[in-house]
Amino acid sequence: MSDEHAKVVVEKISAIDWRAAEESFEHGTSSARLMREYLRRAAIWVQELQKAQPDPLFDVAQSDRWPFFDLARYVDPSVRPDSELAAELDAFLAEHSSSLLTGRICRAALNWASLSPEALAGFGDLPDPFEPLLLVFERSGAFWIENGFIDFVASRVRLGSWEDHVAAAPLLSLDRAALDAMDQE
DSSP states (O other): OOOOHHHHHHHHHHHHHHHHHHHHOOHHHHHHHHHHHHHHHHOOOOOOOHHHOOSSOGGGGGGGGGSOOOOOHHHTTTOOHHHHHHHHHHHHHHHHHHHHHHHHHHHHHHHHTTTOHHHHHGTTOOSSSSSHHHHHHHHTTTEEEEEEEOOSOOOOOEEGGGGGTTOOOOOOOOOOOHHHHHHHH
16 A cells, blocks of 8 residues: 555545434445455454464454454554644544444554555465455445444344354445446345
């Protein structure tokens, strides 16, 4: 990734009409499917990172970190986004986002986008974990966690552990037309 990719992430987040997104439920089906894809991708990354770590990333004492955590810090603990981009994102979130969880996720996505190509070199072509989650925010934004589920009003996704999501079927397309078609079914 690069500063340019990090800039694109901040621009994407800043372009979201958070109020409209948080009040819209028309993309519940596709948002739930995108959330499943995020969980699958994050689980694949956790599985890969576990191979290089002597201690588990998530054990009983750390279960609160899954599924919305700063994955970039596990890839490269020294990763820091450009300070101006981080300040721009923080200012935008302070004014427009109503959720602490949303802010935490957006900052984690910025950290991910700030990873150097060298930091990611040993992981082959694993997918960007935050891409589907940013699409959730762009398309609807509104979800909450309750009783072991991520809830989108009309659709729910079982939270589970990361191990529960590793073998999930991938979402074959993140294309907006394909996502819109899911919502029409």
